[in-house]
Amino acid sequence: MKQLANKHILLCVTGGIAAYKAAEIIRLFKTSGANIRVLMTEAAQEFITPLTMQALSGNQVHTDLLDTKAEAAMGHIELAKWSDIILIAPCSANSIARLASGKGDDLMTAVCLAAVCKIYFAPAMNQAMWSDSRTQENFKKLINNNFISIGPDSGEQACGDEGFGRMSEPQQIINQIASSFSQGLLAGKKILITAGPTREKIDPVRYISNRSSGKMGFSIAEAARDAGGLVSIISGPVSLETPNEVDRINVESADEMLKEVDKAINNFDLFISTAAVSDFKPEEYENQKIKKQKKGNNLNLELTKNQDILKSVSENKGDLKVIGFAAETQNIIENAKKKLKEKNLDLIIANDVSDDSIGFDSDENEVYLITKKIEKKISKVSKKKLSRNIIEFIAENL
Ligand SMILES: Cc1cc2nc3c(=O)[nH]c(=O)nc-3n(C[C@H](O)[C@H](O)[C@H](O)COP(=O)(O)O)c2cc1C
Structure with a gap:
């Protein structure tokens, strides 16, 4: 140590x-x-x-x-x-x-x-x-x-x-x-973190979302703050308190998250994308609640792809360090390495979301930290401890 x-x-x-x-x-x-x-x-x-x-x-x-x-x-x-x-x-x-x-x-x-x-x-x-x-x-x-x-x-x-x-x-x-x-490892660095799920509206009362609780992102925000960083979170809907001394912008959809990230990103040294952004959104938003009677037994929703926030940030990243999370259910390391390359990331943090005891909504996680040169496993630990380890890794290796 x-x-x-x-x-x-x-x-x-x-x-x-x-x-x-x-x-x-x-x-x-x-x-x-x-x-x-x-x-x-x-x-x-x-x-x-x-x-x-x-x-x-x-x-x-x-x-x-x-x-x-x-x-x-x-x-x-x-x-x-x-x-x-x-x-x-x-x-x-x-x-x-x-x-x-x-x-x-x-x-x-x-x-x-x-x-x-x-x-x-x-x-x-x-x-x-x-x-x-x-x-x-x-x-x-x-x-x-x-x-x-x-x-x-x-x-x-x-x-x-x-x-x-x-x-x-x-x-x-x-x-x-x-x-x-470890405090001071990121002294004065400006860090932007996205966290939580996004909600893609179907009609005024329904939406598509996912199981992300935002815990990982908020915990990383705390660890980055404790390491002396100036931290902002752009968060989807979560029921978590904003950590002290951390700025927070709330958004709902992937489009809103992208807009806020685009607005802010030039002011930051580090972008950590922990948000579980919906890959798809309904092609059309129904202004009125879809009636049960109206559509017969089946309701077909046409989905269209959301823009990839992480990719769009890393395409013009300059000196910005970009870190992504990969929630995988199979071939974790292989898929994460592919993502690292495709999205031009500096670090990818991969975890197995098929295991209910870690990942989504859990207080613990087990991850692989993968850069172009390093591959490191962090065995199951609390998200708090893991966040400190991730911040130390970033400070030492990026
Ligand atoms: C065998 C034995 C075990 C003890 N274990 C503890 C203990 O684990 N924790 C504790 O608070 N006091 C324990 N005590 C009581 C303290 O030793 C006692 O309060 C002592 O005055 C503490 O002094 P100090 O705080 O100045 O070191 C124990 C006493 C004995 C005789």
């Missing part, structure tokens, strides 16, 4: 049964090239020894606020200044409460008060402790004070209980922190 290389990470370990997992967190950070220092609360040292943490991190472990030796080398202010990111993992209910109260009477709380960097925390506790209203209140206070929570997850607990409170897995914690360093 090259985003973490040479980054200064301060890992604060508190007193919980998941403290042993901090050893794995250190290992993962080290493998990613991060420079890691460890701070342990007094209780944490009962669960895992500072010696282990020192050996794994390669640095002296920080334990005391009022230690004259440590103060000379790196006091709480210096430690706070040194950190690019602070991670508290595991974070006990007690530490959540003390941090929420604004206390600064031990090294960890004092460092967190002095820190200006992002502070992540991974709550880890018994499910009853987690659901206790005081813990919940303290947790919310931390979130309101810009602490970023990772987890907790639900599952089997060390005490034999089952439920929320389990610390997120070390790899998941590292991934979330790495993605925060």
